[in-house]
Amino acid sequence: MTSRSLEIDSAVSGTCEWLLQHDTFRKWTELNQELLWIKGKPGSGKSTLLNFAFTNQKHFLSARYSDLVISFFFHGRGGDLQRTPLGFFRSLLHQILKQIPYCLSDLVITFEKRCKEIGECVEKWQWHPKELWFSLKSSLLRILETRSVWIFVDALDECGEGSAKDLVHKFELLFKQSVALSACSNQLRICFSCRHYPILSSPGLAEICLEKENRADIHTYVHSESSSSREPISDTVLDSIIERASGVFLWAQLVVKRIQNLTINGAGPNQIIAAVDSIPEDLESLYNQLIRGMGPASVKLIQWIYFARRPLSVKELRWAMAIDVGYSSLQACQSAVDYVPDDKRMRQRILSLSQGLAEITSGSNTPIVQFIHQSVKDFFIDKGLLALPANFVSIHAAIGMSHLYLFQTCIRYLAMKEVEKLAIGTKNPDQMVTEFPFLSYATTSWVSHMKQSEDHDTPAEQFLELFSWPSNVLINLWTEVYRGIDEHSSDCPSGNTSLVHVVARYGIQGVMNAILQRLGQVTVEADLKDGSGRTPLSLAAEEGHTIIVEILLAIGQADINSKDRYCRTPLLWAVRNGHEAVVKLLLATGQDIDSKDKYGQTPL
Incomplete structure (x- = not known):
């Protein structure tokens, strides 16, 4: 905070x-x-x-x-x-x-x-x-x-x-x-x-x-930067920067950095003056100019910085960008041509790929990667994403595809051979995260990225294919890893959790529909209990996901009076959390309103 x-x-x-x-x-x-x-x-x-x-x-x-x-x-x-x-x-x-x-x-x-x-x-x-x-x-x-x-x-x-x-x-x-x-x-x-x-x-x-009020401050700043440079910047150029900055410190800062880079590369006075004159005077146009030279790796970096659930550390980001669809092991990722072997080089790569629009903060115990300013983040969501070399047809589609990429990376990391062989019980959480730096983020964040990607119209079939559904092998592994990392978290899944439980709990409608369509008449999994005795209907009722509840009730085989280990029914969960619409749906099915839980409480 x-x-x-x-x-x-x-x-x-x-x-x-x-x-x-x-x-x-x-x-x-x-x-x-x-x-x-x-x-x-x-x-x-x-x-x-x-x-x-x-x-x-x-x-x-x-x-x-x-x-x-x-x-x-x-x-x-x-x-x-x-x-x-x-x-x-x-x-x-x-x-x-x-x-x-x-x-x-x-x-x-x-x-x-x-x-x-x-x-x-x-x-x-x-x-x-x-x-x-x-x-x-x-x-x-x-x-x-x-x-x-x-x-x-x-x-x-x-x-x-x-x-x-x-x-x-x-x-x-x-x-x-x-x-x-x-x-x-x-x-x-x-x-x-x-x-x-x-x-x-x-x-x-x-x-x-x-x-x-800040013209004098900008004057002081650019002259201070010039005096500390290997080669001082001419007064003519400095005066031009101060005038054209129009009170925007960040613009002056970016331009001074560009001039310093040109000077290091041997640019002469006339070349520097021409470069300054070619720089747009507003931040948005300057950002547009900076991203013109970006390639696919830069796009991935921007997606991670913008759409990650939380800012990532340099080490986390290094591994996030190393995961590729063609690899089934972390060792194979490390053998890739573009793999970055250490954090020091990753820092340099971040600055290079972002064209100076990202930074590594030094204000916390673990330095994180973020955009240099809120205006950069605003620029990308307003129109900058469409200017990236990624063939995004709209901002809406760009958001969906970006979350899909982050989701795929998280799932592929969890599916790596080294993670699959991880002996959960032999390591404490700190050891696991140290050995697998991206494990915590991948474990706790893939559901969020899947939901947000689906909310932006990503076809549900793409998610099911990655899980090799109806297999729950990957979900079982995820459950085990999560319990090894943070078993006390309220988001940690119970044992025997299936993909149906996950999409019901988090209200991922398209995937739920796709699963039930594939199941056809085989609806056993739609009423399966997890390790806490919870069914998909129970989880959806607790969270107030009305449409998911409607979908599950529509198949006609969900046990509406199913009780979990606390003897709570879906109706009791919905009442407990104040989800009126779900309560009405369940009452319409004739659910038992007198059913008592372990502590003697009824829905009434």
Whole structure:
């Protein structure tokens, strides 16, 4: 949740300092103004500036006062907790808990009680955003009784327009509630940074437009880069970069890197000037220019960076790109001409294949690969995918084919001879992941890629062929590997799981239809129980997959009153999780509404 702030480039010496003297910023810090917006074009340096403001205020206020200063940096290229309100609430509460723990005593009691009664958080239960917001709001109001609060939030737009507007609305209401505490001098102040669009703020609020203020900073940056280069860049070229950047730091950064590469390759002054003049002035056109020279390997890299469920490490990505349809063993993959033998060379290959649009972060214990900026990710989903040499006919098709490729890679990895021979019981999870770096991702992610690919119209037959269905050998291996890696995960399948169980649980409709069509009159597998006594109907009912339930009921042979090891029927699972549409379907079949589970509970 907090790694994003570590990834942000530190401000170059002599930059960002203008903010402290800016009239709007000073009024926000000194007067009773509650909300400050820092807005700017993509790549204008908003994150660096907000991080500078947060660090400066935290240092200043910690030294002189007892004010609470907390922050969150949304990260559209990161994991779920880095780009959702849930992660935002959890991070702020964690910071409060570390600094003023007594304000969250009720939350701690709730946490300890649930862990004792239900089990470990995440594995057995999850916080709901509403209850975390209530705790955050209550704790902030309590803190304001004794001290001021400063909250810095970066890249608000990267949590999605709907979520961003909802958060702004929540804090506007919180400001009104805090007015009751205005008898004292304590204030709640929030600084948001975001792009100009979507429009998230009301007119007339305190606002700093970054591209109108950062020309001097760009000047300082490009001259600093020039002075540290092997061959200094001419003033004529530097002045051209500063002028054409139009307040976009990222554009200047990419152009300076290109010039440095040209200089290393022996380009003369006239060639460099011509190269700079040929570079488009907007980021989108520049990205288009950069991807023109990409080949098939670059396409694979872009697909992995964009569509992976989470950012991959260099080692994971090295293996992901090594898996090929023609190989049945990892040893064969390592013998391929294009196999990259170590992470150091993979780092170089990532930078080369991405044309500078990807980076390896250094802000966490395990460096990960991501796009250099959110605008790169936006570019690819808007139109950039269609510009890649991959024959995508539409963005919709590109998404489906990309998830299909990732799904196929995961399944092929699991089917490799070395994985098949893996003695699960003889190794602990850490040993397994060390020996097989891509094993964890492949095991936990193939279902998600299959579902998303099918949602984008990939024919179901392609999935069945890869499993050699009706064989469940690969599913059995996957189940065993998953239980060896993380048997306590709520997503870990039970023993005796079949492909029908998987597609029922995750609502993969096309594959379910294809399976039942192939089965014809042989519908035994459609009612098979897994190791927990769960049938496909039971799993679909629990998750609320109405169409899957309809499909299974339509075959006429599903046991609607089948009980699992807890004596729970499909109806009880649907009621337990509040799936009204599924409940109605099951009641229409005449399911027993008085059936009791192991604990004496009935659907009623």
